[in-house]
Amino acid sequence: MTEINAPVTAALSGLDTVDWSALTHAYGPADDVPGLLGALCSPDEERRRNALYELYGNIFHQGSRYPATAAAVPFLVRMAADPQLPDxxxxxxxxxxxxxxxxEAHLPGGIAITEWRSAVEEVRAQDPEAIRAEYDAWVEAASDDKERRMREFRRDMYDHDRQLEALAAELGAYDAVRAGIPxxxxxxxxxxxxxxxxxxxxLAWFPxxxxxxxxxxxxxxxEEREPAALATALVAVGLLGDDGPAPNWRCGCGRSSSQGSRWCAGRRPPRWPGSAAGASSRPSPPTCWPHSCPAPRSRGPTRAGSRSTRATCAATPPPPSPCSGTGTRERPWTR
Incomplete structure (x- = not known):
């Protein structure tokens, strides 16, 4: 494991007690993750940057999460909370x-967490054999050989256990971050x-x-005077659905040259008092949050979606729809 200095041992406490080799990420056993987490605490900027890039590529590969993802979260929470650490x-x-x-998969409405949890439970309760039988019937109903081959391919792509593992990893990572909110x-x-x-x-993603x-x-x-921080807090309030009186908008954001702050100064949060929750009248979000998007996406497509989306919804025909009946690439819990 990466050698670390005494001031950072609190953030990495318990790192050696996790059986990382028994956990997996995008490239197999996750026994490289503790070294990468330790490198995030390094005084060497290049080393930290490389470690962050590698973590985006293995425990968050093209938006996918894995069994090792949730295990890494408590250490990242401690690092973020320790003022002695960089980055x-x-x-x-x-x-x-x-x-x-x-x-972008969750904008402009935010996380529909009830629907997300229900979708995972629905998949967990499904009978894989019954789904396979539906696929077989769907293949047999093909109108010609070309369509039949396409349907056979989609049937063969469906893997119930893999779908369930992917969904559990996604929700497990979400809940691990939620546990760190205090x-x-x-x-x-x-x-x-x-x-x-x-x-x-x-915080914006945890209703x-x-x-x-x-x-x-x-x-x-x-209290906030920094434009990006103010704009982000304002959008977070809207995503979480505040029902109180409108806050004072004269916080300097209207005078800012920041695109994100000007957007927030001129628009209301997505679920503002007076409109029904989930109403379609939400304003369009800016193209990115006020801070720069950190993910180094050169490892794959910039909008690949999650592993569960690719492995299940994309491989699922409309009749046997194991992904909550949507028959689309969009998660049923996104708004």
């Missing part, structure tokens, strides 16, 4: 990616504006924790 904003951005995948909440008041921005961005996060985010709207 804490990068850890926060990685945590958000591990929790939700690519954020440690991340104080970062909304951090002295580093990039850390404040990253903390607001992470089940809105009772703890919304009051602090609303307070930031009155």
């Amino acid at each position: 804490r904003a990068g850890c926060l951005q990685l945590l958000a990616a591990l929790a939700i995948g690519y954020d 440690a991340l909440l104080p970062l909304l008041g951090d002295t580093d504006a990039a850390v404040r921005t990253g903390a607001a961005y992470v 089940e924790a809105a009772g703890e996060s919304l009051p602090r985010l609303l307070a930031r709207l009155d």
